[in-house]
Amino acid sequence: MNEVEQLREAMRATEWTGETAVDLDAVMRTGRRIRRRRRLAGAGAAVLALAVAVGVPVGLRSAGPAPSRPAAPAPVPAASADRAAPAPTPAVTTTPGQPGTRPVGTVVRSGIRYDAEERVFYMVPVDVPGAPRVRIGLVAGRRTATGQLVPDYLLNDVTGSDRRPGFHEIGYDEPGAGRPAAPVFGYFVGPAATIVGTVRGRQVVARLARWSGDPQVVIFWFDPKAVPPGVRLDGIVARDGHKRRL
Incomplete structure (x- = not known):
């Protein structure tokens, strides 16, 4: 039996037959019980939704298009083999520890x-x-x-x-x-x-x-x-x- 049928049943139980007056108190009590059940059901749904939200792991993102990433820098091209190398500066030739040569x-x-x-x-x-x-x-x-x-x-x-x-x-x-x-x-x-x-x-x-x-x-x-x-x-x-x- 749903809530509407329960309310109708309460009214029928107290409807006026010409002999007795309608029991308004009984009707009001039944209505208040139905409204309290609705409020409790709504509060329970809110608590459940909050619990689900807190349980989401930190850092987890909602599905959707992935954010664009900056393009990787283009690799620097290697020096061309035919490019002239800088001329070495003349320097002293030193060979410490070189095997002895006849003086x-x-x-x-x-x-x-x-x-x-x-x-x-x-x-x-x-x-x-x-x-x-x-x-x-x-x-x-x-x-x-x-x-x-x-x-x-x-x-x-x-x-x-x-x-x-x-x-x-x-x-x-x-x-x-x-x-x-x-x-x-x-x-x-x-x-x-x-x-x-x-x-x-x-x-x-x-x-x-x-x-x-x-x-x-x-x-x-x-x-x-x-x-x-x-x-x-x-x-x-x-x-x-x-x-x-x-």
């Missing part, structure tokens, strides 16, 4: 010692592509107690001629290579009697030795106590026996 001329002793070893300098033959007039390089090596030569640092030109007048490349070895660092050294072509370097505003006189293979080639090096290995010179000057600058 050309006399081995120069420096007087700098590392226990049983001594720092020495000597020329070796080199072959520089594109520089046919560069045929020698200067090695800063060590002579062991048994007389073996151990090369530490090779220095040579990479352009021009190895005999052009003046200063050539200067070697700046860096400490911490697992071996004694070579002092600042190099060679000069010409009648140099003295070579003076300036470092940190102070002038330091280099030690000199002429190469036996060519007396115009003057090998020089600085005392590592005066010019620590790796410290750059601020300037360098060569003078002849008459104190004239070369």
Whole structure:
């Protein structure tokens, strides 16, 4: 029996027959009970809807068209194989730890010692592509107690001629290579009697030795106590026996 039929039944139960009056109180009581059931049913539906909404996992989105994403950046094209590479800057050729090459001329002793070893300098033959007039390089090596030569640092030109007048490349070895660092050294072509370097505003006189293979080639090096290995010179000057600058 639905709610309308229940209300009609209540009215029939109390309808006026001419003998008794309609029981209005009974009709009102029945109507109030029906309205209360409707309100409770509506409240229950609201609570159920709230519970479903809270139970949705956080971050879950409703179905629909997916939001557009920004397009991925286009890949940068690789450099073309026929594109000219930048020309390398000429630099000093250094090969620390390179296997020893037979010296050309006399081995120069420096007087700098590392226990049983001594720092020495000597020329070796080199072959520089594109520089046919560069045929020698200067090695800063060590002579062991048994007389073996151990090369530490090779220095040579990479352009021009190895005999052009003046200063050539200067070697700046860096400490911490697992071996004694070579002092600042190099060679000069010409009648140099003295070579003076300036470092940190102070002038330091280099030690000199002429190469036996060519007396115009003057090998020089600085005392590592005066010019620590790796410290750059601020300037360098060569003078002849008459104190004239070369």
